[in-house]
Every structure is written in structure tokens, then in C-alpha cells.
Amino acid sequence: MIDLGRQDMDPSRRRVLGAGLFSVALTIPGWPDVIGRAEAVQAGRISRIGMNEVDMVIAMTERVSDLDDQFGGRHARPMAASFMVNTVAAYLRADAPEPVRQAMLSAASDLLYLTGYMAVDEGLHGLAQRYYVKALELAGAAEDHLTYCTTxxxxxxxxxxxxxxxxxxxxxxxxxxxxxxxxxxxxxxxxxxxxxxxxxxxxxxxxxxxxxxxxxxxxxxxxxxxxxxxxxxxxxxxxxxxxxxxxxxxxxxxxxxxxxxxxxxxxYRRARVRHRATLAERQLEIGHLEAACATWSQALDDYPMVQSGRADDRVRIMFGLLRPHLKNPTARDLYDRARGIAPPSLVG
Missing domain, CATH: 1.25.40 (Serine Threonine Protein Phosphatase 5, Tetratricopeptide repeat)
Incomplete structure (x- = not known):
């Protein structure tokens, strides 16, 4: 049996985040009954799964992916890890017809890939590699070329x-x-x-x-x-x-x-923050300070709503690049605004 990353969550956090994740699932019409079956599988009351459980994993992965796009991996990854440890692992151990077993392997591999991607977003590169390798293993077992290539x-x-x-x-x-x-x-x-x-x-x-x-x-x-x-x-x-x-x-x-x-x-708020900050860096590199400040300001509009290590990196770089230009009023205003938004550890 493949270890689905239990080291990523302590038991108390698993319980809390598991409850939070299921509240997300409740937004899917008609899914409370499926969630009840998930809890029954965890408790050992159900030892056989069907396509309803596969569909649940797919739907939950899509919703966690949406949260990641909008709010960053720091919020969404623990939810995915909790779901993986508490629910998907039990599904993979349960009996199932062969088509269902293959489909569950595929769905689990996609969730593992997403969790690895979110670990990269946090800068947890070793953990990301472990998730990616497990995603490849499950995708191979499922003969799922799409997730294998994507990973x-x-x-x-x-x-x-x-x-x-x-x-x-x-x-x-x-x-x-x-x-x-x-x-x-x-x-x-x-x-x-x-x-x-x-x-x-x-x-x-x-x-x-x-x-x-x-x-x-x-x-x-x-x-x-x-x-x-x-x-x-x-x-x-x-x-x-x-x-x-x-x-x-x-x-x-x-x-x-x-x-x-x-x-x-x-x-795609998280990507918007990162890529606008990268754009500003390159605008500054060709000497367009005012344009760079305007682009950084747009990135800062979204930044407070994003919990992302890669976005934090871009803001840290921004502070360093602005310091030589603080005599410029536009640069100074941006710097002061950013200091009021960013964690003090990023100011340097």
C-alpha cells in the first residue's frame, strides 16, 4: 500500500481540516449522502466502493484546485492532505470492481499531483517531490497517461x-x-x-x-x-x-x-500576483520605473488575499529592487504601501 503522506498532517489538524474540507463538499448539490459513505468507509462500516466515491474524489480535487488558484497553496494544501489521509487512503484499501479500482487510482493520482503542486507553491520542494513520485506511481497503476504526463x-x-x-x-x-x-x-x-x-x-x-x-x-x-x-x-x-x-x-x-x-x-488570482510582480521586475530591468511601480501596485491589490510562498518571494524581491529608487516619489509611495501590507519578514 502506498503511503499517502501521513507525515504531512498531525492528528489534531487532520480532524479540524477534515471538517473544513467536508464543508466545501456540502456546496455540491446532492453530496451529503456521499460524504456519509466516505465517513462510513473511514470507520470500517463499508468495505466496498463504487463510482460515487470516485466522483467525490474528482469533485473535491476540482474544488481544492479552485481554492488554490484563488487563495494560494498555503490555505488549500492542508485541506487536500487531510482529505487524502482520512478518506482517499481508505478508498484505495477498499474492495471495488476493477473499473472502479482503476478510476480511483486515477483520481487519487490527480489529487496527489495537485497536492505536490501546492507544496511547490509553499516552497516545500522535498515534500512536493514525494507527492509527485506517488502521483506517478498511481497514474502508472491506473494506466492514466494524462496525469502521468501532467505530473x-x-x-x-x-x-x-x-x-x-x-x-x-x-x-x-x-x-x-x-x-x-x-x-x-x-x-x-x-x-x-x-x-x-x-x-x-x-x-x-x-x-x-x-x-x-x-x-x-x-x-x-x-x-x-x-x-x-x-x-x-x-x-x-x-x-x-x-x-x-x-x-x-x-x-x-x-x-x-x-x-x-x-x-x-x-x-487565477495567485498567478496574477506572481506574474504581475515578475512583469514589474522586467519593466524595471529595461528602465521603466514608473511602469514597474504601476504593475507592482496592481499585484499588491490582490496580494493580501493570497497565501503563497511564491507570491511572498516576489514581494520580497520587490522590496529589494525598490530600495535604490526611494527618492522617486512613486517608488517611495509604493514601498510605503507595501510595508503596510506585507509581513515584516519580507521587508528585509
């Missing part, structure tokens, strides 16, 4: 953000190789990451080839449908910005990040 790509994103370009490229290539029949949106999702990692390793030719592939795949995907919540033109423009920046085109990176910001759906 490998997530590991690549973690590696490239930490500056490990060669490892990130290896993981991005592995994700692409594991999904030979990917549709156009998935292909854009994978090729965009390959482009970023290639650029970080200095492979200009490869980076431009992959970004063109991502753009062509996105065009095909958008001509068919534009499902909310998946890789979209905003995400693609983020990758274009990252590629341009890694290849030394800071002005081009600013332009693409601005386009990404214009296209981003409003619910």
Missing part, C-alpha cells in the same frame, strides 16, 4: 523555476514522450514547457522550435473549443515571455507577459 511536466516546472535547466529538459521531454497521442491543447501544454526549459539551457534553436509548435497546437485547440481551466492563450504567452527572457530579449518578454496578463481569467 512529469509539473516536476519540470519545479526544476526550471529552481534553475535546474538540464533536469527540467529531461523531465519535459519525458512528459512529451509519454503522451504520443496528445490532442492539440495537451501538445501546447507540453511544448510550451519544453520551450522554456530549452531556452534556460541556452538551446535557442530548440526553444524557438518548441514555441512555434506550442503556438500551432494552441491555434488548433482554440479552433475546436476553449475549455475553461486548462492550458490557454494566457499560459502560452507566459511561456513565450519566459523563452524571450531566457534568450535575452527583455523587452519582448515584457510584451508577452503583458499579453498574458490581458488574457488571464480573473479567477
Amino acid at each position: 512529469l511536466r509539473g516536476m519540470s516546472v519545479q526544476a526550471v523555476d529552481l534553475g535546474h535547466g538540464a533536469k527540467a529538459m529531461q523531465l519535459a521531454d519525458a512528459a512529451a514522450a509519454a503522451s504520443p497521442q496528445a490532442g492539440p491543447r495537451m501538445r501546447a501544454f507540453l511544448a510550451g514547457q519544453q520551450a522554456h526549459t530549452a531556452a534556460q539551457t541556452g538551446d535557442r534553436v530548440g526553444a524557438m522550435r518548441y514555441i512555434r509548435e506550442a503556438e500551432a497546437a494552441m491555434d488548433r485547440a482554440e479552433s475546436r473549443s476553449a475549455p475553461f481551466g486548462s492550458y490557454d492563450p494566457s499560459s502560452l504567452n507566459y511561456h513565450i515571455s519566459q523563452v524571450r527572457y531566457e534568450l535575452g530579449d527583455v523587452s519582448g518578454a515584457v510584451e508577452a507577459m503583458q499579453q498574458s496578463d490581458r488574457l488571464r481569467f480573473g479567477v
Whole structure:
């Protein structure tokens, strides 16, 4: 039996957060009965599960993902960990028909991937790796290529953000190789990451080839449908910005990040804070102090509602970059405003 990360939660917090998570589930019409079955499985009163339990795990994962997008991983990850330890682990031990067992493995692997992603957001990189590896194990057991590829790509994103370009490229290539029949949106999702990692390793030719592939795949995907919540033109423009920046085109990176910001759906508050702060850093890098301050100010509008280690990192960087410019009234006003919002530990 796979250990689903019991080290991540102490028993008292599991009880409290478990109750909080179930209150989220109560917003799903018709689900109290399913929650009752979940509690019965935990207590050992039910030893066999069906597709209702699978559907519950899928729905709960979607709702935790929504909370993560809006409020950051620091709030949402403990809820996911509690649900995993208290409910999903019991489901994986329960008897089930083979199709149900496969579907539960797949649903659990997706929840593990999401929990690893949120651990990255908190800066808990070792814990994130453990969740990602377990997600790969369960996705493989479920023959779930989508979650397997998505998890490998997530590991690549973690590696490239930490500056490990060669490892990130290896993981991005592995994700692409594991999904030979990917549709156009998935292909854009994978090729965009390959482009970023290639650029970080200095492979200009490869980076431009992959970004063109991502753009062509996105065009095909958008001509068919534009499902909310998946890789979209905003995400693609983020990758274009990252590629341009890694290849030394800071002005081009600013332009693409601005386009990404214009296209981003409003619910993605955490991404909006991080990416606007990154945009401001690059605007300052090309000497546009006033524009950078305006963009940082927009990021600060959302920042108090987000509990995210990566957002905190961007605010810490902002304070450092502003200090040499405090004689400028706009920079000074922004600095003073940020000091009233951010935790003192970030001011430095």
C-alpha cells in the first residue's frame, strides 16, 4: 500500500481540516449522502466502493484546485492532505470492481499531483517531490497517461523555476514522450514547457522550435473549443515571455507577459500576483520605473488575499529592487504601501 503522506498532517489538524474540507463538499448539490459513505468507509462500516466515491474524489480535487488558484497553496494544501489521509487512503484499501479500482487510482493520482503542486507553491520542494513520485506511481497503476504526463511536466516546472535547466529538459521531454497521442491543447501544454526549459539551457534553436509548435497546437485547440481551466492563450504567452527572457530579449518578454496578463481569467488570482510582480521586475530591468511601480501596485491589490510562498518571494524581491529608487516619489509611495501590507519578514 502506498503511503499517502501521513507525515504531512498531525492528528489534531487532520480532524479540524477534515471538517473544513467536508464543508466545501456540502456546496455540491446532492453530496451529503456521499460524504456519509466516505465517513462510513473511514470507520470500517463499508468495505466496498463504487463510482460515487470516485466522483467525490474528482469533485473535491476540482474544488481544492479552485481554492488554490484563488487563495494560494498555503490555505488549500492542508485541506487536500487531510482529505487524502482520512478518506482517499481508505478508498484505495477498499474492495471495488476493477473499473472502479482503476478510476480511483486515477483520481487519487490527480489529487496527489495537485497536492505536490501546492507544496511547490509553499516552497516545500522535498515534500512536493514525494507527492509527485506517488502521483506517478498511481497514474502508472491506473494506466492514466494524462496525469502521468501532467505530473512529469509539473516536476519540470519545479526544476526550471529552481534553475535546474538540464533536469527540467529531461523531465519535459519525458512528459512529451509519454503522451504520443496528445490532442492539440495537451501538445501546447507540453511544448510550451519544453520551450522554456530549452531556452534556460541556452538551446535557442530548440526553444524557438518548441514555441512555434506550442503556438500551432494552441491555434488548433482554440479552433475546436476553449475549455475553461486548462492550458490557454494566457499560459502560452507566459511561456513565450519566459523563452524571450531566457534568450535575452527583455523587452519582448515584457510584451508577452503583458499579453498574458490581458488574457488571464480573473479567477487565477495567485498567478496574477506572481506574474504581475515578475512583469514589474522586467519593466524595471529595461528602465521603466514608473511602469514597474504601476504593475507592482496592481499585484499588491490582490496580494493580501493570497497565501503563497511564491507570491511572498516576489514581494520580497520587490522590496529589494525598490530600495535604490526611494527618492522617486512613486517608488517611495509604493514601498510605503507595501510595508503596510506585507509581513515584516519580507521587508528585509
